[in-house]
Amino acid sequence: MKPDKIGIGILGTGKRGVYFAGKYFGKHPDCKLVGLCDISTASLDFAREELGDLPATTSLEQFLALPGLDAVVICSSDQAHAEHTLASFRAGKHVYLEKPMAPSIEDCDRMAEAALAAGRVFMVGLELRYCSLMEDMKRIVSSGAVGDIVIGTVIDNVSVGGDYYYHGPQRRKEVVTSLILEKGTHSLDLANWLVDASPVKVYSSGGLDVFGGSAPNDKRCRSCDVAATCAYYVDNKKGLEMDYGGVRLKNDLCVYAEEIDTHDNALVLIDYDNGARISYMECHFTPEYSREFMFTGTMGKITGFYNNEQDFRITVTKRHSGEAETYYPERRLGGHGGGDTAIVRQFIELVKKGRPAMPGIWGARDSAAIAIAAARSAETGQPVHIPPNDTFRRAGEKR
Numbered sequence: 001m002k003p004d005k006i007g008i009g010i011l012g013t014g015k016r017g018v019y020f021a022g023k024y025f026g027k028h029p030d031c032k033l034v035g036l037c038d039i040s041t042a043s044l045d046f047a048r049e050e051l052g053d054l055p056a057t058t059s060l061e062q063f064l065a066l067p068g069l070d071a072v073v074i075c076s077s078d079q080a081h082a083e084h085t086l087a088s089f090r091a092g093k094h095v096y097l098e099k100p101m102a103p104s105i106e107d108c109d110r111m112a113e114a115a116l117a118a119g120r121v122f123m124v125g126l127e128l129r130y131c132s133l134m135e136d137m138k139r140i141v142s143s144g145a146v147g148d149i150v151i152g153t154v155i156d157n158v159s160v161g162g163d164y165y166y167h168g169p170q171r172r173k174e175v176v177t178s179l180i181l182e183k184g185t186h187s188l189d190l191a192n193w194l195v196d197a198s199p200v201k202v203y204s205s206g207g208l209d210v211f212g213g214s215a216p217n218d219k220r221c222r223s224c225d226v227a228a229t230c231a232y233y234v235d236n237k238k239g240l241e242m243d244y245g246g247v248r249l250k251n252d253l254c255v256y257a258e259e260i261d262t263h264d265n266a267l268v269l270i271d272y273d274n275g276a277r278i279s280y281m282e283c284h285f286t287p288e289y290s291r292e293f294m295f296t297g298t299m300g301k302i303t304g305f306y307n308n309e310q311d312f313r314i315t316v317t318k319r320h321s322g323e324a325e326t327y328y329p330e331r332r333l334g335g336h337g338g339g340d341t342a343i344v345r346q347f348i349e350l351v352k353k354g355r356p357a358m359p360g361i362w363g364a365r366d367s368a369a370i371a372i373a374a375a376r377s378a379e380t381g382q383p384v385h386i387p388p389n390d391t392f393r394r395a396g397e398k399r
Contacts, residue, residue: 006351007034007068009093010075011060011084013047014038015242015249016098017075020125022051024344025073025096031348037063038076060084064091071121071351074098078176082107089118094351096344098125100185101361101368103177105387108365112358112391119356123347124364126189130346131337132329133312134190137293137304140327141194145316147299149195152278154187155292161264161284162232163240166211167221168251171260178206178378179262181371184282187291189360189367191280194295196399197272198366203383204374206266210285213256221252268374273388280370310337362392362399 008031010021026033036056038044044056057063064072064087071094074084081102088095095115101108101124115122128134141149158164165182169175176182192199220236227233232255234240239248268280293304298319305313314327332338350357366386373384392399 005032006030006348007032007066007070009033009035009037009063009066009069009072010047010051011037011063011072011088012074012076012080012098013040013043013056014075017073018047018050020098020340021073021075022047024340026051028344028348030352032068034068035063035066060087064088064093070094071096071347078103078181082111085111085122086114089114089120089122092118092120094121094347096123096125096347099364100124100181100371101364103181103368103372105365105369105372108368109389109391112361112365112389115358115361116356116391121347121350121356122358122361123343123350124360125343126186126360126364126367127336127339127343128186128190128306129193129339129360129363130342131306131312131339132332133304133306133314133337134193136314136327136329137302138194140302140314140316141295141297145300146295146297146302147319148274149276149295149297151276152191152195152293152295154191154278154280154294156184156187156280156282157286157288157290157292158183158282158284159286159289162211162255163234164242164249165262165284166255166260166264167232167234167249167253171211171253171255171257171262173261173375176262178266178371178375179264179284180204180266180268180280180282180374181368184268184280185364185367185371188280188370189363190293191270191278192363192366192370193399194293195272195274195276195278197274197276198362198388198399199270199370199373199386200273200388201271201383201385202268202370202373202377204266204268204377206263206374206378208260208262208264211255211264212258212260214258215254215256217253217257217259219254219257221254224254263378266374266378268370270370306337308336312337359398365389365392366399
């Protein structure tokens with residue numbers, strides 16, 4: 001084992017932490033796993049079965065003091081992100097944080113300030129920036145091919161929403177704030193990145209029109225008398241394999257339970273500080289699982305299509321001539337269109353350079369801010385203004 005390998009610790013050893021951190025960081029030739037931390041001993045036992053006999057603790061303080069720990073991959077609950085990130089910076093560690101950044105704008109800003117003060121590498125796992133589709137769309141927009149973006153639409157078609165979210169704790173606002181924060185931050189970050197501006201005002205309206213209902217909150221698929229005919233039946237022994245592979249969800253609470261209060265469809269309108277306007281639509285009962293992007297600028301329009309099968313497609317149409325050109329971005333190995341591999345590679349390269357950096361943190365903050373503001377707007381029926389933050393400008397970071 002090379003003495004100069006980067007020591008990686010996993011904070012939050014649920015299925016995503018074990019799969020992502022173990023598969024991508026744990027198998028990177030320049031990294032070694034040095035420890036695990038979780039409040040659940042059962043989760044720690046699961047992680048050690050999958051990743052090997054690593055030092056494991058339920059104490060955050062003990063974890064951050066582990067010998068050889070250079071960087072922390074945080075995969076804990078959303079509510080714990082700020083606490084765990086701030087503690088990691090105080091301990092002098094680099095941080096890779098699973099999205100979303102945090103469930104409050106104030107915490108997002110505190111985390112960015114702490115990263116800047118600590119002089120460490122800080123990244124949030126918004127890996128879709130690193131897939132070939134979005135890299136190509138960013139290149140085309142930056143070239144001026146469609147002029148300045150004025151208006152656009154982003155759509156999250158989430159056919160797996162019923163399976164992923166409404167069988168478990170994410171079906172409650174007190175756990176996830178909203179599914180726009182839990183699911184939509186990827187697409188919102190991409191919109192911010194392409195528009196190259198910060199959101200200033202958000203209005204949102206959402207509904208719970210398919211899931212939820214009158215079923216008892218403790219009702220489960222395993223004891224349901226209509227399980228055989230229910231499209232959302234989950235065998236809690238086999239579980240449900242998630243789209244990025246290797247992870248099976250075994251939550252089998254009824255998707256029609258009374259306690260469900262997170263939306264299953266929503267519309268969000270976003271005003272940016274450069275005058276652009278974007279609409280975002282999220283639906284958890286569509287037939288397809290994909291993302292759609294459409295941006296109209298002063299010189300033309302660009303559309304993009306994303307799915308996990310990497311049937312990527314970009315079309316650029318010129319404003320006056322109507323001339324159109326279609327591009328098919330390359331397919332890449334790795335989850336999320338190669339984005340998982342690429343974002344881990346960048347994080348490791350930045351840590352090896354030994355200089356402070358927080359690429360994408362501005363976008364991570366702004367995407368979380370939109371989702372948080374959207375949740376407030378949906379509850380109040382009023383638009384919500386997003387406060388500016390100059391941490392990123394002072395750090396010289398790009399969106």
